[in-house]
Amino acid sequence: MSLPHDDNPLATLAIDPAPVGAWAIGVSGGADSVGLLRLLHGRAELRLHVAHLNHETRGQASIDDAQFVQRLARQLALPCTIATLSAVEANMPETPVANRSARYRAARMALFRRVVDGERLQGVLVAHHADDQAETILHRLLRGAAPEGLAGMRRETRLGELRLVRPLLHVRSAALRQYLNEIGQDWREDASNASDDYARNRIRKLLGSRPELVARLLELSEACAALREWSRRTAPRLADAFAPAALASLPPVLARESARRWLVSRDVPAARVDGSSIARLIEMATDAASPPRQQFPGAVQVARRQKTIWALHHGGAEATEH
Numbered sequence: 612m613s614l615p616h617d618d619n620p621l622a623t624l625a626i627d628p629a630p631v632g633a634w635a636i637g638v639s640g641g642a643d644s645v646g647l648l649r650l651l652h653g654r655a656e657l658r659l660h661v662a663h664l665n666h667e668t669r670g671q672a673s674i675d676d677a678q679f680v681q682r683l684a685r686q687l688a689l690p691c692t693i694a695t696l697s698a699v700e701a702n703m704p705e706t707p708v709a710n711r712s713a714r715y716r717a718a719r720m721a722l723f724r725r726v727v728d729g730e731r732l733q734g735v736l737v738a739h740h741a742d743d744q745a746e747t748i749l750h751r752l753l754r755g756a757a758p759e760g761l762a763g764m765r766r767e768t769r770l771g772e773l774r775l776v777r778p779l780l781h782v783r784s785a786a787l788r789q790y791l792n793e794i795g796q797d798w799r800e801d802a803s804n805a806s807d808d809y810a811r812n813r814i815r816k817l818l819g820s821r822p823e824l825v826a827r828l829l830e831l832s833e834a835c836a837a838l839r840e841w842s843r844r845t846a847p848r849l850a851d852a853f854a855p856a857a858l859a860s861l862p863p864v865l866a867r868e869s870a871r872r873w874l875v876s877r878d879v880p881a882a883r884v885d886g887s888s889i890a891r892l893i894e895m896a897t898d899a900a901s902p903p904r905q906q907f908p909g910a911v912q913v914a915r916r917q918k919t920i921w922a923l924h925h926g927g928a929e930a931t932e933h
Contacts, residue, residue, distance in 0.1 A: 628778070629651055629654075629657060629736055629776065629778050630733065630776060631656040631657070632656075632657070632658070632732075632733045633657075633658040633659075633660070633730070633731070633732045633733055634657060634658070634659055634660070634732055634733055634734060634735065634736050634776075635659075635660045635661075635662045635723055635726045635727050635730070635732050635734070635735040635736070636648055636651065636659050636660065636661055636662065636735065636736045636737075637662055637663075637719065637723065637735055637736070637737045637738065638661050638662070638663050638680050638683070638684075638738075639663065639664075639676065639680075639738075639799075639801070640663070640676040640677075640679045640680045640683075640798060640799035640801075641738075641798055641799060641800070641801060642784070642787055642788050642791055642798040643738040643739075643740055643743075643779070643784065643787055644737075644738040645683070645791065645796060645798040645799075646738065646779075646787035646788070646790055646791055646798075647736065647737075647738040647778065647779055647787075648661065648683070648687070649790075649791065649794065649796055650778075650790070651736070651778075652687050652689070659689050659736075660689065660690045660691070660692065660726060660730050660732060661680060661683075661684040661689050661690065661691040661692070662691075662692050662694075662722055662723055662726045662735065663676075663677055663680040663681075663691070663692070663693050663694075664694055664695075664696060664699065664715075664718060664719050664722050665677045665693065665694065665695045665696065666696050666715055666718075667695055667696045667697060668696075668803065669801070669802065669803060672801075672802065675799070676799050676801070677693050679799050680693065681693055690730075692722070692725075692726050694722050694725075696715070696718050699718045699721050699722050699725075700718055700721075702721070702725075703717070703718070703721050711809075712809065712811070720770055720773060723735040723773060723775075724771075724772070724773050727773060727774075733774060734773060734774030734775060734776060735773065735774070735775055735776070736776050736777075736778060737775060737776070737777055738777075738779055739764055739777045739779060739780060740779040740780065740782050740783065740784055740787065741779075741780060741781055741782055741783050741784070741825070741829060742783060742784040742815075742818070742825060743764070743784075744763045744764055744780055744828075744829060744832060745818060745824070745825040745828040745829055745832075746811060746814050746815055746818060747763050747764055748761055748763050748828045748829075748831060748832050749814050749817075749818065749824070749828055750810060750811065750814055751763075752831075753814075755886075756886060757864075757867055757886055757889075758835050758838055758839075758864065759835065759838065759839045759842065759864070759867060759868070760835075760886060761831055761832060761835040762832060762835040762836035762838070762839045763832040763835070763836065764777060764780065765777075766778075766780055770882060771882075783825075838864065842864050842865055842867070842868040843868055845865060845868075846861070846865040846866075846868035846869045846872065847861070847865070847869055848869070848872060848873075849869055849870075849872070849873040851876075851921065851922075852919050852920065852921035853873075853919070853920055853921075854918055854919060854920075855895070855896035855897070855915065855918065855920055856896075857896075858870060858892070858893060858896035858897075858920075859893075859896045859897040866893055867889050867893070870889045870892045870893050871884050871889050873892070874888060874889070874892060874907060874911075877907075877911055877913070877922035878909055878911055878922075879907050879908050879909045879911050880908055880909045883908035883909065884908070888907055888908060891905055891907075892907075892913065892920075895913065895915050895920060896915075896920060903915045903916060911923070
């Protein structure tokens, strides 16, 4: 495996600067994450710790992926943590069962949290790129997401206490592969990426056959991101207990943001405040025939009575009405 100096212009121009400090970096062994690792390796302002989850889904191929990442980290003189899905899930309080993708993602985030906390790092760098962003937008569009949801992935976000940064969101996948070829760096190919069992793979194939759609989807993402930022600056904050008209009278884009913010302030986990939860709260404010008491994620109950909407404390005790 050749490891020449990273002097390709892409290494200094196309990638967003990673925040200075000590970071975990998620490396699957695929071209995207290997590209991110090689682009960032050797930068004096960064201290990297490689993290890899063996999903245990492809037998020997999964083992080979883990060994590839371990060898690459060793050759780059970087610390590396390798873990299996079964070992990580054994220490998780609960395992998502909605779908395989959600399960694997939850395990990766659990591993990242363990590495970040154990090594006292600032967070994790991941290799989501422009093509991933386009796939995300199309997937959400097909599922009927609101405009704010079509803003796509943020460059930086927090999942609970975990800080997650995506330096490659403006880099195309083909550019990453070109960079790796130019520096003589190989990578691993995951055969499951070709399977039509996953919606993401079907979308990737569609965009591969219609590459002109990628640019249009990225333009849509940027426009919706601007709308999202405007709504977050503009939407009014609802009182702890508010009159339905305070929400019902707002334009839809502002109503959704006000509802989202209020649910989070009532201890509904931010990551679980989805379009369905927001729509149900808005319905409680706009439709008097809707159920007057509803359960929201995080065991939070919301009640409506005498022209007031408020949240109940955990365990069913009512919050003080204002």
